[in-house]
Amino acid sequence: xxxxxxxxxxxxxxxxxxxxxxxxxxxxxxxxxxxxxxxxxxxxxxxxxxxxxxxxxxxxxxxxxxxxxxxxxxxxxxxxxxxxxxxxxxxxxxxxxxxxxxxxxxxxxxxxxxxxxxxxxxxxxxxxxxxxxxxxxxxxxxxxxxxxxxxxxxxxxxxxxxxxxxxxxxxxxxxxxxxxxxxxxxxxxxxxxx
Ligand SMILES: CCCCCCCC/C=C\CCCCCCCC(=O)SCCNC(=O)CCNC(=O)[C@H](O)C(C)(C)COP(=O)(O)OP(=O)(O)OC[C@H]1O[C@@H](n2cnc3c(N)ncnc32)[C@H](O)[C@@H]1OP(=O)(O)O
Numbered sequence: 001x002x003x004x005x006x007x008x009x010x011x012x013x014x015x016x017x018x019x020x021x022x023x024x025x026x027x028x029x030x031x032x033x034x035x036x037x038x039x040x041x042x043x044x045x046x047x048x049x050x051x052x053x054x055x056x057x058x059x060x061x062x063x064x065x066x067x068x069x070x071x072x073x074x075x076x077x078x079x080x081x082x083x084x085x086x087x088x089x090x091x092x093x094x095x096x097x098x099x100x101x102x103x104x105x106x107x108x109x110x111x112x113x114x115x116x117x118x119x120x121x122x123x124x125x126x127x128x129x130x131x132x133x134x135x136x137x138x139x140x141x142x143x144x145x146x147x148x149x150x151x152x153x154x155x156x157x158x159x160x161x162x163x164x165x166x167x168x169x170x171x172x173x174x175x176x177x178x179x180x181x182x183x184x185x186x187x188x189x190x191x192x193x194x
Contacts, residue, residue, distance in 0.1 A: 004154045007105055010128035010135045017058040017126035017134070020098040024054040030095045033186055036173070039088030046070075048085055050122075052092035058126040060096070061145075062089045066118050077114040086138045086153040089122040093136055094157065097126065100190045101134055101157035102164065112150040114142060121145040132159040162187060 024030060030052045035043040040050045046069040052062040064085050072078030087106050094101045114120060124138035133156055140151040166174055177183045 008154045008156055011130050014128035014130040017129050019058050019096050023096040026054050026056050028054045030092050039084055050088050058096050060092050060124050062122040064120050066114055066116050068116055075116050079110055082151045083108045089124045090136045090138050090155045093124055093126050099159050101159045104158040105156040106153055108153045110151055114150050118142050
């Protein structure tokens with residue numbers, strides 16, 4: 001069974017997404033938006049280390065190998081970890097819009113079990129934009145980039161200002177991020193008007 005709730009249907013006046021002129025070129029690796037991110041950061045030893053790559057239009061691809069630390073049942077990936085991989089891939093689309101956004105809603109279908117050691121091949125696309133709301137969809141395939149779909153998701157991301165993190169994040173990490181020139185540079189790469 002699969003389906004998408006009404007909250008993830010773009011309104012009639014939603015617009016087609018526009019790739020930002022300064023977006024990374026198709027084929028370019030996007031890199032981590034934050035070194036300590038569980039999804040994409042290199043600084044989390046049990047993280048997913050998901051490496052997303054810009055595609056054509058407002059699309060990305062990514063791959064991640066399920067590790068023993070990601071198990072739910074014996075030898076199988078935890079569903080929440082797979083949802084994280086989808087969430088992270090969908091979030092990386094915002095590099096192409098040069099918009100900072102957070103996940104408001106994420107609806108996931110788990111179609112096939114994903115064993116430890118499997119490479120999950122992810123693809124994501126922004127389908128519509130309505131003011132601050134960014135609608136997107138993703139799939140994760142196994143056995144190869146054209147293999148069967150194991151997981152899929154639809155999502156709604158909401159655009160936020162950088163102050164969202166400064167206001168809500170724990171002070172010690174926020175201070176460290178603001179004092180890290182590399183982090184400031186990465187954050188600016190997300191913003192249209194840094
Ligand atoms: C140097 C400085 C250091 C900083 C460096 C930072 C690096 C930055 C770079 C990149 C970061 C990217 C990070 C990606 C990480 C991967 C993705 C994640 O895991 S994100 C984490 C999980 N998500 C949350 O924690 C959101 C928690 N929720 C909220 O904070 C709020 O609810 C928020 C911002 C989502 C919305 O709150 P409102 O007050 O701003 O806006 P309202 O008016 O409620 O919503 C706006 C519109 O969106 C709809 N909406 C909001 N939430 C919805 C929902 N759950 N379902 C359906 N519609 C929703 C509303 O109905 C409204 O629609 P209508 O404009 O009226 O048509």
